[in-house]
């Protein structure tokens with residue numbers, strides 16, 4: 001079945017894991033992501049894909065800035081915090097070291113490899129994740145490092161399944177008869 005082969009092929013790529021954080025309207029949050037990539041050289045742009053199920057997605061709809069933290073091999077507990085809990089129930093930032101960065105976005109101080117983007121576009125292609133692209137306005141790097149990969153976090157169960165639609169529902173979901 002194509003779906004299974006697709007899953008297996010994507011899994012074989014063993015994507016590096018990242019934590020995206022953001023803030024809007026005095027609220028803050030973030031989640032673990034495997035869907036992220038550089039999307040332009042000039043201007044420098046980075047893109048993340050956020051699940052419509054996530055608290056972080058609903059924040060990103062209103063946010064001006066996002067921080068992307070590239071996790072290193074030793075960051076499994078940070079992956080657990082951001083990948084298995086939801087901002088719908090807890091403030092994850094209360095549980096880890098951070099400071100405010102550009103636009104007030106939370107920056108995880110234990111992650112030296114990170115960047116901040118100023119949002120330029122948000123695209124809902126109709127799938128279960130939404131594309132959020134930004135201009136890279138701030139970069140910190142420790143040089144070469146060993147990334148935490150998908151295969152390192154196979155023990156984690158996502159805080160939200162991609163098909164969930166917690167309230168408030170998106171406009172698209174709200175217009176779909178139940």
Ligand SMILES: Cc1cc2nc3c(=O)[nH]c(=O)nc-3n(C[C@H](O)[C@H](O)[C@H](O)COP(=O)(O)O)c2cc1C
Pocket residue numbers: 029030031032033034035036049050051052053054055056057082083084085086087088129150153156157158159160161
């Ligand atoms: C291995 C793994 C990869 C994930 N990749 C993504 C991703 O690319 N985009 C996304 O929005 N959520 C992704 N998630 C799910 C969220 O990290 C998870 O549901 C989180 O608890 C949502 O938190 P929130 O509701 O506070 O935003 C992933 C989870 C895991 C365990």
